[in-house]
Amino acid sequence: MYYTKDHEWVKVEGNTATVGITEYAAKQLGDVTFVEKPVTGKDIKKGQVLCDVESVKAASEVYSPVSGKIAQVNGSMEEFPGIVSSLPESDGWIAKIEMSDPSEASQLMNAQQYGDYIRTIK
Amino acid sequence: MDELKKTPLYEEHVRLKAQMGPFGGWIMPIYYSGILEEHSRCRKEAAVFDISHMGEFTVKDALGSGIDRAVTQPVERIRPGQGRYGFILNEQGGIIDDLIIFRLEDNSLMLVVNAATVGKDMKVLGERMAPGSLADISSETAKLDIQGPLSREVLENVTGTGLKLPYFGCGYFTVKGRRALIGRTGYTGELGYEIYSDPDTAGFLWRELLKDARVSPAGLGARDILRLEMGYSLYGSDIDEGTTPLEAGLEYFINYDKEFIGREALIRQMKEGFEKKKIAFISDSKRSPRQHYRILSADKDVGEVTSGTYSPMLSAGLGMGYVEKGYEKIGSEITVAGTGGVRINARITGLPFYRNGSLKN
Incomplete structure (x- = not known):
């Protein structure tokens, strides 16, 4: 698993990156009530907005941690958006991206670096 | 910016690890376990809210105080043991505050006003009413709301008495040997009660209510969703001095068959349109x-x-x-x-x- 400063996580399997928000982000957001559905088949660049996420407290944006084509979107989110905050790092994944440059993922933070980063912003 | 005020139950919220936030000049619990969870518990069972930030005024010599002209409620026609929702308006019909007036006894009233408007309301009402008839008791008055379909049962267990209050009725009850005023009102759309007492009694009630597994503490986050699902207005957001009760769709609460400041402006607005x-x-x-x-x-x-x-x-x-x-x-x-x-x-x-x-x- 890799992590971004904007609190997304990426799990890499072959050329596919599964993307979601971190436990930390989920805790900050509170119960998620709406996730804008990313468009399957769309090309996205690292750092571009993947989707909007809304919670009972705020609206925020999820940025794509990698570049590539949006291959799949979590179908559970539409009916059960709360899954993104209740199980953010497993069943609450947001999208799967076919990476155009897999080296981007390995440039992100690992679990320990992300843990250290969170402590600096607390 | 002045320092945020703490309610008498502040330590209880800290102990329950509430997420706290500012509201109307106070540091208030926003949520405990989670906003949606607390919302759901209030709709299905019972939830208790610390609403001690709200303001309370007492009026003595109610009929001689001049309050009837100062507010939209027909104070003379409220029966003892009853409350009415209404407004303090300016000359243009703009809403200075929305408030509930309880007629406690023949000649004494309690006004329940918003937290952020206490100072403004005291000033305006002070100018409109007889000197010495109005007193701000907000600082020595705590307020707990118990709301939800099970709230009557739960509160009856704690007070040890039957609560036969009608909607918007009020009365004094004894809790732990002390007097508390209970009004059957709320801001959620559920059966519920608002309890006014001294801070110690509120602390006792809070802890007793939470001993019942059917009761959850709930914060202002859940309260905002609950009130919005009912379409209740929030002062400062949905209504203010720039809106009249007619523009706000609250004409149901206006009695034109009595005098009150702002009445001419409302009648003019009805004729001329908004x-x-x-x-x-x-x-x-x-x-x-x-x-x-x-x-x-x-x-x-x-x-x-x-x-x-x-x-x-x-x-x-x-x-x-x-x-x-x-x-x-x-x-x-x-x-x-x-x-x-x-x-x-x-x-x-x-x-x-x-x-x-x-x-x-």
Whole structure:
């Protein structure tokens, strides 16, 4: 698993990156009530907005941690958006991206670096 | 900015690890376990809220105090043991505050006002009423709200007495040997009670109520969703000195057969018509409309959102706002436009949004 400063996580399997928000982000957001559905088949660049996420407290944006084509979107989110905050790092994944440059993922933070980063912003 | 005030139950909230936040000059619990969880517990069982930030005034010599002209409520006609919702208006009919007036006894009243407006209300009412008739008891008065379909049963267990209060009725009850005033009112759309007492009694009640597994503590986050599902206005967001009760769709609470400051302006507005009108709308998605989002009708900007939320009961975004005259018709399709290109399709609807509450059980 890799992590971004904007609190997304990426799990890499072959050329596919599964993307979601971190436990930390989920805790900050509170119960998620709406996730804008990313468009399957769309090309996205690292750092571009993947989707909007809304919670009972705020609206925020999820940025794509990698570049590539949006291959799949979590179908559970539409009916059960709360899954993104209740199980953010497993069943609450947001999208799967076919990476155009897999080296981007390995440039992100690992679990320990992300843990250290969170402590600096607390 | 003055330091935020703490309610007498502040330590209880810290002990329960509440997420705290500022509201109306106070540091208040926003949520404990989670906003949606607390919302659900209030709709299904019972939830207790610390609402001690709200202001309370007492009025003695009610009929000689001049209050009847100072507020929209027909104070002389409120029977002892009853409360009425209404407004303090300015000469232009603008809402200085919304408030509940309880007639405690023949000649004594209690006014319940908003937290952020206590100073302003005291000043305005002080000018309108007989000297010495009005007293601000906010600092020595704590307020707990117990709301939810099980609230009567739960509160009867704690007070040890039957609560036969009608909707908007009030009365004194003894808790732990001390007197507390209980009003059958609320801000959630569920059966519920608002309890006014000294801080010690409130602390005792809070702890006793939470010993019952059917009662959850709930914060202002859940309270905002609950009140919005009923379409209740929040002072400072949905109504203020720039809106009249007619524009806000609250004419039901106005009695024209009595004198009150602002009455002429309201009658004039009824004759001449108004420029803006409050609407309620429900969206076709789970996306939440938010305060200050624009309201569009066929791409024309016609107004602004004053409150919005995601509603768990309706599984949709809903909100309230003001539109230019002519665009307020129920059933009309509107678009709510937010920051960053957010577009929400919505339909103007009647209130309340949520109609299955236990309010009048």
